[in-house]
Amino acid sequence: MALENDTVAIGVLFSASGPYAAIGREGLAGTLxxxxxxxxxxxxxxxxxxxxxxxxGVTENYARLAADLVASAGARHIVGxxxxxxxxxxxxxxxxxxxxLWYPCPYEGxxxxxxxIYLGACPNQHVLPLLDFALPxxxxxxxxxxxxxxxxxxTSRIARDVxxxxxxxxxxxxxxxxxxxxxxxxxxxIRTKRPAFILNTLIGPSSYAFLAAYHALGKADxxxxxxxxxxxxxxxxEPELAQLGEAAAGQxxxxxxxxxxETAENRxxxxxxxxxxxxxxxxxxxxxxxxxAVHLLAASMAATGTDDTGAVLGxxxxxxxxxxxxxxxxxxSNNHAVLTPRIARATTSGFEIVxxxxxxxxxxxxxxxxxxxSARPASHLRVVK
Numbered sequence: 285m286a287l288e289n290d291t292v293a294i295g296v297l298f299s300a301s302g303p304y305a306a307i308g309r310e311g312l313a314g315t316l317x318x319x320x321x322x323x324x325x326x327x328x329x330x331x332x333x334x335x336x337x338x339x340x341g342v343t344e345n346y347a348r349l350a351a352d353l354v355a356s357a358g359a360r361h362i363v364g365x366x367x368x369x370x371x372x373x374x375x376x377x378x379x380x381x382x383x384x385l386w387y388p389c390p391y392e393g394x395x396x397x398x399x400x401i402y403l404g405a406c407p408n409q410h411v412l413p414l415l416d417f418a419l420p421x422x423x424x425x426x427x428x429x430x431x432x433x434x435x436x437x438x439t440s441r442i443a444r445d446v447x448x449x450x451x452x453x454x455x456x457x458x459x460x461x462x463x464x465x466x467x468x469x470x471x472x473x474i475r476t477k478r479p480a481f482i483l484n485t486l487i488g489p490s491s492y493a494f495l496a497a498y499h500a501l502g503k504a505d506x507x508x509x510x511x512x513x514x515x516x517x518x519x520x521x522e523p524e525l526a527q528l529g530e531a532a533a534g535q536x537x538x539x540x541x542x543x544x545x546e547t548a549e550n551r552x553x554x555x556x557x558x559x560x561x562x563x564x565x566x567x568x569x570x571x572x573x574x575x576x577a578v579h580l581l582a583a584s585m586a587a588t589g590t591d592d593t594g595a596v597l598g599x600x601x602x603x604x605x606x607x608x609x610x611x612x613x614x615x616x617s618n619n620h621a622v623l624t625p626r627i628a629r630a631t632t633s634g635f636e637i638v639x640x641x642x643x644x645x646x647x648x649x650x651x652x653x654x655x656x657x658s659a660r661p662a663s664h665l666r667v668v669k
Contacts, residue, residue, distance in 0.1 A: 302341020
């Protein structure tokens, strides 16, 4: 439809409750902030109207609620989903109803769909840079622990290839059901096998329980202090760190965005957060990438004068917007964002960025051009003083 002096329905599909609610609330808040900001500044000839649905972390709810957003609310564009299960659940609906998903979360890769725009990092932008940083510093023998679904499986598979190519080995590999907090046996196995590091792809309460138990192990045995045998994560965020405090201190995370990023764009973004949503706590990449997704969508609709998904997708080629984590453009060959990986160490007051690739990396979701091998020379990572 033509957009001048009109209101455009935007579907918002995040689990603000359920087993990964902390991350879902981040995506929801970032989406709503961008919508409020765009409407308040009247920067376009149309208004955005959020239609919110909460799947409550139940995978089976996503397709039903997405269908309702398209049929009842008239939304052609949906910002949302957190897990890959949820994203894959709604793709048939997107195809059937010619709708588009703007997906703001890191994921395991090996997917590219013409009706999904991927704003989060894919493997060559998260797990590979993280291992590039960690292996030369801590060693190549790792322990893999994750939630029992595709994110954990595939991220661990990539890590296994990297570790073995570097001469290391997988000391152990364990998965738990989503939301399961019975992890004592896993921590005991780590104590026995003494890996150089642990790659954590758990989400929600499972991750929190593991980090708390591993922190307790480090207190009891200095050989498992985070400075000696750290936990590495590709999806651990600021609100979760604020919740765990000292229990997560010393662990490492990778992301295009951390709240501590010292750039003019991030300062302006945080000022906007303070103005429009003063009750907001620490913000994360999940928040910032959802925020960027809405701004990119609005800019594309403004350029084309329509919310037609084909027109919007076509307009993304060569388009760039300024985001809190730097310029954002979408690679037209795979619909993924070009992003700059950053490595940070958790402290009791937030994430401290310790290494920055320094340049944006083109997405390679299938690792067709990026060798999943031993870490690239450390000189590729600029250590932040």
